[in-house]
Amino acid sequence: MPNPQLNANGELTHLLAIDGLPRETLLHILDTAASFLGIADREVKKVPLLRGKSVFNLFFENSTRTRTTFEIAAKRLSADVINLDINKSSTAKGETLLDTIDNLCAMHADMFVVRHAASGAPYLIAEHLSRMGHNDIHVVNAGDGRHAHPTQGLLDMYTIRHYKQRFEPLTVAIVGDILHSRVARSDITALIALGAREVRVIGPQTLLPTDLASMGVKVYHDMRVGLRDCDVVIMLRLQNERMDGALLPSAGEYFKHYGLTPEKLALAKPDAIVMHPGPMNRGVEIDSAVADGTQAVILNQVTFGIAVRMAVMSILAGN
């Protein structure tokens, strides 16, 4: 089965997931991002790589942070950015997802940045574009259901490489609600593709998908055991609606067992870094002392995220 995000020459034509992307492609994106990082410090924070191109931010699901970082990234590449909050417009009138895409194609879009609540929606769009002969329009997945959030995965890899240089010696723990997390899936795939020594996932069984070991990770239910000697700890956000029902009895009990406190963090390596895709629930999955502590690199993740998204858009546009 050909990977729909690569063209016949194996070049990246869409970024839909980390799945099936060669290690070299991932490293090329990270290297390109490094070259964009300095732009933020210039007086004029722009390069003309996407001048004249139209980037449509199609957010079928609410998001302020991710959309803003994509918008900043596109504008720093000199693209024209159009934000569409589809929740409130066309689909409310009964237009299908693919109708919306056809209309935007007629407006000569060059790139779609798509966030959708359904896993796989960006694949449907990419396939449709190919069927309609729009091979020059690129799709960037900005988060689809529980499936993937590849730019978040890449910015996490960028952050890890920034602090730890190499992936091969690293033990990385991902903690929390893996079941509902597209970030976790993208991080796991990227870490394995980049050769991390060991990827651990830590959480209660209700928040872990079935057969997780088939993705190449080690599963832990006891956070104190799972954190031992880790180089990187990635905390995941616990959504409010999961906190008191059949998945978990209460936020308090969750924090007791799976919240990252200074005392639990001490079980990891002394130089371990703490990451979080944001937005954080202080006192639910992470203690403020850790979130604001010296080992946290959470705000740097945000900064790197813009450079990584610039790199992805620039590579897709053929630069």
Added chain:
Amino acid sequence: MNIAIRNGRLIDPKNRIDQQADVFIVADKIAGIGNAPAGFTTEREIDAQGHIVCPGLIDLSARPGNLETDLRAAVAGGVTTLVCPPDLDPPLDEPELVERLVLQAADLGLTRLLPLGALTQNLDGERLAEMAGLHAAGCVAFSQGKRPVLDTQALLRAFEYAATFGFSIWMQPQDFYLSRNGFAHDGEVASRLGLTGIPVSAETVAIATYLTLAADTGVRLHLRRISSAIGLDMVAKAQTGGIAVSCDIGIHHLHLSEHDIGFFDTNARFDPPLRSLADRDGLRRGVVSGNGVGNVALCSDHTPLGYDDKLLPFGEAKPGATGLELLLPLTLQWGREAGLSLTQTLAPLTSAPAAILGRADLGHLGVGAEADLCIFAPDALWKVTPENLLSGSKHSPFLGRELTGKTQVCVVGGRVVY
């Protein structure tokens, strides 16, 4: 009309026949095999040289879309009897609705259509439907289709009431709560793709419930659409324990697994979902007659779908696929790959479903049986494309594949209908 079918290779699983022989039909019945009955004058002769002549296929589950189009697709697929589930719109919960459907099908004069009646009124899972009246109108058994009965007390009552009249109950085993919001097998593919899973336990919990109530009430139970190896094993064990239970399996479950979802291919969305490779292989072994499970049929699970129904994100796309014209070639492929004889291969499409229906006059070529036959070219290679399918429903995970085996002639009740 007196029809002579000459020079074909006869396959009749029930009567254990695999031989070169002529078949003679008088009016609507098989009148002779090998030798013409006394006084037979040929009014129509069909040359079946190089072809297989077998009993017409009995498809225990196909949901017609447009009745005429899909019954034409059925005969083009060699299907001479088709069992239709009750969860149509409106559901088959009143005798008049059943009579109308049966009449419409009879007027078309193509495949026999045997409807399942609704087990409960409006399939609400609470109030019993008028089973005796529905039976008189033509319903061959009672079912909820894909709709659940949440109240197990109501379920027990329905089993008891059906047992009173000797009616069979056909249930699709899928626990409502365990399958809620799910749309793919809860396994490695769903985990990787972030699809909400339906665990195998959704099937086994329901099977256990139905088997327990069947044992208690003595009702004849048929389990529709088994999708897991352990589910099939439970049926085998129950049969050994003396419970009157049979089952069927959608043909796609013998060929596909969760891995065929690939990158969110909505054509691979089924209900019940395509399961693991181990499940697929367990089902493939289990269907072989004599391998532990008796009375197991293969069905097309034909589902009418519109053009747009699959052009959606995986979880929003409709489950199911076209199937009437693929049932025979996909069964033949399974038989070839499993190294089975043609009599073994065709049993789950002929003798087994006839036994499940309790119809001694269908599914075999014995003298006196209904003259329902399928004559097919076993080596004819054809490609599954929307244009090559007569059914109005064109979605299939097998699109683009080349299959072997094509119906040449289909006879229903002594009439050549294809």
